[in-house]
Amino acid sequence: MSTVDTEVTKRLAEWVCESDFSSVPDAVRDEAARTLLNWMGCAVGGSGHESVDITLRALGPFMGEPQASVLGRTERADVLHASLLNGLSSHVFDFDDTHLQTIIHPAGPVASALVPLAEHRPVSGRDFLHALILGVEVECRIGNAVYPDHYDTGWHITGTAGVFGAAAAAGRLLGLDVQRMCWALAGAATQAAGLREMFGTMLKPFLIGRAAQNGLAAALLAAEGLTGSERALEAPRGFARVLSTKQDFAAICDGLGQSYEILLNTYKPYPCGVVIHPSLDGCIRLKQEHGLTGEDIEAVELRVHPLVLELTGNKTPQTGLQGKFSVYHAVGAALVLGRVGVAEFTDEVVQDPRVTAVRDRVSAVVDDHIREAGAVVTIRLKDGRTVEEVVEEASGSLECPLSDEDMDAKVHALADPMLGEASTREMIRACRGVAALEDAGALARAATPSA
Amino acid sequence: MSTVDTEVTKRLAEWVCESDFSSVPDAVRDEAARTLLNWMGCAVGGSGHESVDITLRALGPFMGEPQASVLGRTERADVLHASLLNGLSSHVFDFDDTHLQTIIHPAGPVASALVPLAEHRPVSGRDFLHALILGVEVECRIGNAVYPDHYDTGWHITGTAGVFGAAAAAGRLLGLDVQRMCWALAGAATQAAGLREMFGTMLKPFLIGRAAQNGLAAALLAAEGLTGSERALEAPRGFARVLSTKQDFAAICDGLGQSYEILLNTYKPYPCGVVIHPSLDGCIRLKQEHGLTGEDIEAVELRVHPLVLELTGNKTPQTGLQGKFSVYHAVGAALVLGRVGVAEFTDEVVQDPRVTAVRDRVSAVVDDHIREAGAVVTIRLKDGRTVEEVVEEASGSLECPLSDEDMDAKVHALADPMLGEASTREMIRACRGVAALEDAGALARAATPSA
Structure with missing residues (x-):
C-alpha cells in the first residue's frame, strides 16, 4: 500500500486547513463567484416549490432560533435547518450546476451550508469564497475517486460526496485543526447517504439539503471534540471501499492546490435533462x-x-x-x-x-x-x-459556457418572481463581488424578500 | 421476479399500518417492555458521557424549543435533537440490547425516536409499546435480509437498518397511510448510513442517535406529503441492492405478524464485547x-x-x-x-x-x-x-436470559448515579407497566432527574 492509500484523509484535511487564499488563481475565484451566483438563483427560484412548504410544515415545529435566512422566503430558521431548506430549493428545479465528469451538482451541499453559517458567524467575503472553493474541491475529488462505479451502483453522488464538501467548507470557516478536520470528514463519511431510486420524487432535492446540513453538523461536532476515525476515506471499512468498487485515491491527493475542479463546473441554460x-x-x-x-x-x-x-x-x-x-x-x-x-x-x-x-x-x-x-x-x-x-456545442457546456449576460438572464428569470427585479440585481452584484464583501452575511440578506 | 421482489416495501408498510395490538402475543409485549427498560437504563446511564456534553455544546445553539427530555439530564431539547441525544447516550457504553442474528442493537434507533415523540404528542402506553414492537420488527427483518454480507462490507448495521425502524415506529404513531408509510421508508432508505470504521470513536454511538433522528424526520416529512419512491427496499437502485450483495426479501415479508424478532433480543450483563x-x-x-x-x-x-x-x-x-x-x-x-x-x-x-x-x-x-x-x-x-x-451458556444469552432481578440490578447500577435510587425504581416501574400507561410521556419524565 502506498502512502497515498494510507493517509488520504489526513492529506486532504491538511490541504483544506492550510490552503492560502492568495495562492488561489483569479480564474478559480471568478468561477467560484459564478458558481455561487448560479446556485443562489436556483435556490431563490426554487424556494416557492411545494417541497419547501412541506418541509417547513413538517420540521418547522422543531426548528431553533431564526438565526439564518431561508433563501427566497420570509421565514427564517436555525442555521442547520436553513442549510437543509436552501439545499432542497437549490436542486428542486434540476437547474443547478454540474461537474460533468461525476454528475455532481457541486454548489448544492457546499453553498447551502456556508451561506447560513456565514450569516450567523460573520466572515469576510474572501474567507467565504475560499471555503466554497475548498468544499467544492473536496467533494469533486472524492467523486472522481469513486465515479463511475459508485454512481452506477445507485448512489446519488451529490449526496454522498457532497456531505464531505459541506463538512470541509464549514470546517475551514470554523478554523478546525488537522485532527478535527479529519474527524469532520469522518462525520461526513458515516453520514454519507442517498439513493438514485428517489430520482423523480421530492426526496431527491431533499437529500441535497440533508448533505449540506449533515456536513455542517459534522464540522460543528468535530470543532467541539467529537472523535472519529482519521482514515475515514481510505480505511478497509471506510467510505471509498464500502460505498464503491473503485478507489482512485490519487484523484484525491494528486495536484492539490495545482488544479481546481471548480474550473470544470458548468451551468444549465435550460432546467431539464x-x-x-x-x-x-x-x-x-x-x-x-x-x-x-x-x-x-x-x-x-x-x-x-x-x-x-x-x-x-x-x-x-x-x-x-x-x-x-x-x-x-x-x-x-x-x-x-x-x-x-x-x-x-x-x-x-x-x-x-x-x-x-x-x-x-x-x-x-x-x-x-x-x-x-x-x-x-x-x-x-x-x-x-x-x-x-x-x-456542435450545446450552450452551457465547458466549450460553450454561459456568458455573464446569459447567467444574469437565467438568475433574473428565477429570482425576479420571488425578490423583484431590483433586489435580484443587487443579489447578482453581491455574488459577483463576493470576494470584496466585508461581511459575507450580506449574501443571505440579498437573497431574501425583506432585503 | 416474484411478487415478493416487486412489492417488498409496500407489503411491509401495509403490515405496519394495519397491525392490530390485540393480535400481538403477551410474550412479545413482555419482551418489548424489557427491551424498553434495558434501553432506558443505558440511555440514562450514558447521559453523563463526554460525547453527550460535546453534542449539546456543538448543536445546542441550533436546537429548537425544549419540547422533550434529554434522558438522564436536566437539559431539554426539541423532539428531533432529543432523539439524537437519547440514541447517542443509549449506545455509548456498548451496554444496550443485541439481536444476535444481525448484531443490531434494536432499541437504540427506535426507542430513542419514540420516547421524545410520545412526550410531545401524547399517546397511550399501548400505542407506544405497539409502535416499538413494529419498529424493532421492521429494523431486524431488514437486517435479516442483508446480513451478513452488508455488515461484512463495513456497514454499521444498527444505523443502516435502524433508521427504517425509527421511521416505521414514528410513522405508526403519526397515523400514516400505506402510501405515506412507503415514503417514510423511502426517506429512511435515502438516509441509511454508517461505517464500522468509526467503531472505537464517539461517532459510533452518535450514529445511533442520528438513525433515530433521521428516521423520525422521514416519518414527519412523509406525514406532510414529501414524496418518495414506493419501492425503496427492493428497486434496482434501492436500499437492499445498493448497500448489500445479499437480498433475502422473504426475510422481510414472510410470516409478518406470526413471528416477532423482538423475542430474539438479548441484554448484556457486562458492558463489554x-x-x-x-x-x-x-x-x-x-x-x-x-x-x-x-x-x-x-x-x-x-x-x-x-x-x-x-x-x-x-x-x-x-x-x-x-x-x-x-x-x-x-x-x-x-x-x-x-x-x-x-x-x-x-x-x-x-x-x-x-x-x-x-x-x-x-x-x-x-x-x-x-x-x-x-x-x-x-x-x-x-x-x-x-x-x-x-x-456452557453465558448469562444474557437467549438460552440463559437476564432475570428480572438481574435486569433491575443492571438498570439501578446505570441509572442510580444519575437519578437516585428511588427515581430509578419509579422508572423501572413505568417501563414494566408501559402497556397500562394512560400517557406514554410519563416514560421520559420518569427518566430525568427533575422527575
Whole structure:
C-alpha cells in the first residue's frame, strides 16, 4: 500500500486547513463567484416549490432560533435547518450546476451550508469564497475517486460526496485543526447517504439539503471534540471501499492546490435533462431566425446522440417533472413558446394543446456520429420549405459556457418572481463581488424578500 | 421476479399500518417492555458521557424549543435533537440490547425516536409499546435480509437498518397511510448510513442517535406529503441492492405478524464485547465460591472460542474503551473487583496496578470445541490449589436470559448515579407497566432527574 492509500484523509484535511487564499488563481475565484451566483438563483427560484412548504410544515415545529435566512422566503430558521431548506430549493428545479465528469451538482451541499453559517458567524467575503472553493474541491475529488462505479451502483453522488464538501467548507470557516478536520470528514463519511431510486420524487432535492446540513453538523461536532476515525476515506471499512468498487485515491491527493475542479463546473441554460440542450439550442435559433410559430410546423426531425432517447425518450409526458425528461416536450415548448425556462415545465404547459400539437410532430433518430454536446434539427414547414440547424456545442457546456449576460438572464428569470427585479440585481452584484464583501452575511440578506 | 421482489416495501408498510395490538402475543409485549427498560437504563446511564456534553455544546445553539427530555439530564431539547441525544447516550457504553442474528442493537434507533415523540404528542402506553414492537420488527427483518454480507462490507448495521425502524415506529404513531408509510421508508432508505470504521470513536454511538433522528424526520416529512419512491427496499437502485450483495426479501415479508424478532433480543450483563461474557461468568462464580482476592492468584487460564482472541485479544489496553475489547482486562477486573459494570471500564481502572497485576497473569487459549456462549476458566492459586469453572451458556444469552432481578440490578447500577435510587425504581416501574400507561410521556419524565 502506498502512502497515498494510507493517509488520504489526513492529506486532504491538511490541504483544506492550510490552503492560502492568495495562492488561489483569479480564474478559480471568478468561477467560484459564478458558481455561487448560479446556485443562489436556483435556490431563490426554487424556494416557492411545494417541497419547501412541506418541509417547513413538517420540521418547522422543531426548528431553533431564526438565526439564518431561508433563501427566497420570509421565514427564517436555525442555521442547520436553513442549510437543509436552501439545499432542497437549490436542486428542486434540476437547474443547478454540474461537474460533468461525476454528475455532481457541486454548489448544492457546499453553498447551502456556508451561506447560513456565514450569516450567523460573520466572515469576510474572501474567507467565504475560499471555503466554497475548498468544499467544492473536496467533494469533486472524492467523486472522481469513486465515479463511475459508485454512481452506477445507485448512489446519488451529490449526496454522498457532497456531505464531505459541506463538512470541509464549514470546517475551514470554523478554523478546525488537522485532527478535527479529519474527524469532520469522518462525520461526513458515516453520514454519507442517498439513493438514485428517489430520482423523480421530492426526496431527491431533499437529500441535497440533508448533505449540506449533515456536513455542517459534522464540522460543528468535530470543532467541539467529537472523535472519529482519521482514515475515514481510505480505511478497509471506510467510505471509498464500502460505498464503491473503485478507489482512485490519487484523484484525491494528486495536484492539490495545482488544479481546481471548480474550473470544470458548468451551468444549465435550460432546467431539464442536459442531453436535450443541443436540440433546444437548434430549435430556438431556427424559431428566431425564421420567425416560426407552432402553426407553421409540419414536422420536426432531430438527429441526436443515443443517450437522448435513453434518458429523455418519453413521448407523452403528463407532468412538469416528466416533461423535464422528454426531448419531445422540451422541443415542442421551445418551438411554440420560444423559451425553455422553469415556467415551461409546469403540468399546465406540458398539457397545453398548442405545445402537444407540435410535440406530436417531433421525431428523433439516433445518429452515432453525433456527440453528446451536438444535434441536428431539421424542420419541414407547412409552406413546403425545410430549415435546418447543426449544433456542435450545446450552450452551457465547458466549450460553450454561459456568458455573464446569459447567467444574469437565467438568475433574473428565477429570482425576479420571488425578490423583484431590483433586489435580484443587487443579489447578482453581491455574488459577483463576493470576494470584496466585508461581511459575507450580506449574501443571505440579498437573497431574501425583506432585503 | 416474484411478487415478493416487486412489492417488498409496500407489503411491509401495509403490515405496519394495519397491525392490530390485540393480535400481538403477551410474550412479545413482555419482551418489548424489557427491551424498553434495558434501553432506558443505558440511555440514562450514558447521559453523563463526554460525547453527550460535546453534542449539546456543538448543536445546542441550533436546537429548537425544549419540547422533550434529554434522558438522564436536566437539559431539554426539541423532539428531533432529543432523539439524537437519547440514541447517542443509549449506545455509548456498548451496554444496550443485541439481536444476535444481525448484531443490531434494536432499541437504540427506535426507542430513542419514540420516547421524545410520545412526550410531545401524547399517546397511550399501548400505542407506544405497539409502535416499538413494529419498529424493532421492521429494523431486524431488514437486517435479516442483508446480513451478513452488508455488515461484512463495513456497514454499521444498527444505523443502516435502524433508521427504517425509527421511521416505521414514528410513522405508526403519526397515523400514516400505506402510501405515506412507503415514503417514510423511502426517506429512511435515502438516509441509511454508517461505517464500522468509526467503531472505537464517539461517532459510533452518535450514529445511533442520528438513525433515530433521521428516521423520525422521514416519518414527519412523509406525514406532510414529501414524496418518495414506493419501492425503496427492493428497486434496482434501492436500499437492499445498493448497500448489500445479499437480498433475502422473504426475510422481510414472510410470516409478518406470526413471528416477532423482538423475542430474539438479548441484554448484556457486562458492558463489554459479548464474546468475553462466558469467561466473566466463570471468574465471578469462582471468586464468589472461593472468596478469592487478587493476591491469591498465581495464574488464570481461559479456554475460549476463536472469536474471543480475534475480537478482544488486546493484552495491554490503556483506555476504558480499549478495556471493553480486552478479555485480559475484563477478567482481571472481575477477579479483583468482583463485578464488571460501567465503572470497571474507566481509564483509571484499566490502569489500576491491582487490576493489571492480575491481568498480566491471564492467558487465553483457543479451543475449537468451545461454543461462542461457553468458556472454561482455570485458576491456579498461590497456595497450590487449582479451581475451575465450566460455563456452557453465558448469562444474557437467549438460552440463559437476564432475570428480572438481574435486569433491575443492571438498570439501578446505570441509572442510580444519575437519578437516585428511588427515581430509578419509579422508572423501572413505568417501563414494566408501559402497556397500562394512560400517557406514554410519563416514560421520559420518569427518566430525568427533575422527575
